Amino acid sequence: MDPEAFVDAGVPHGELLLRFASAAQLGSPDLGATRAALGAAVGPDGLIEAAATIAIFNGLVRVADGTGIQLDNGTLADSADYRDRLGVDTFGGAANVELSVAANRGYSVADFFG
């Protein structure tokens, strides 16, 4: 994963959002300037939401990897093509995944976070 890759993802202010996420994640010296630029683009509420997203996913990756959860039923098959294209299967945590999980989810998307 190249933290300096800032492509247009087809999302409004996508490049700024990626720059902000990378700067915060890496503790980059230009975090302040990136924060100011994003705040000017999306407003103070948008900036808070971006910071909240970065923050909560710093927790989510730790509870997921720290407890060794498996991919949910259905996710393994659904994600096979883009996992391969994005190189996700090369992540270290892939070695912890049981590959024979069921093909169908046992819950609705609305129940994802319970």
Next chain:
Amino acid sequence: MTANAEIAASREQARAALAGPGDWLTGAQRVDGWHEVRDAATNRLDRERKQALSPASVAGEHDATAELSSAAVEVVHRVASDPGRLTRAWAEKHIDALGAPMYTELVGVTAIAAVLDTFDLASGAGRRELPEPVEGAPARIVPPDVGDVGAWIPQKLGPTMANVSRTLSGVPETNAAWRSLVDSHYSRGREFAELTWNRALSRPQTELVAARVTALSECFY
């Protein structure tokens, strides 16, 4: 209450929860764990492991603190500094040493501390001092409905929610603070199922940020 007010309120609740007694750890132990999360950002051993092809190839171990055993400090430091390369063998070694409930709580404390400190960094609010520990006894409750669902530690049984949502279900006190953070910072109840969000950021904007963070963390899940 506005969405951003809910974020602020849940952060204060989580900060207070980390200062007080939890499931199996005292308030002093939880605050000490938070201190170790901060130390992991600059710790020499953690850096050497992070840079190594395999973290197991780097000799050394973390010392115990006044409040936490060496095994507990190791769990906090590895989960804080290099979570994407944890292995079942490493986890089982520390679960054997600590017990699954305490191991789970240490993961939760680490995650909550990471959320609180990362928000302060990202938003520009500035890092706060650690809270003073609150005295009291841990709850020491093992929920009756947890068991083996394929993770390294017991979690809530039944296909009622995604695995990531029940990671800390074996430690209810810690889980309550954790799930409040998740709800206020990201999922917001049933709104999670909607593809269009009525927020300052659109759902694609939010998911773009989330994807960048998880990719940099090399989180397979």
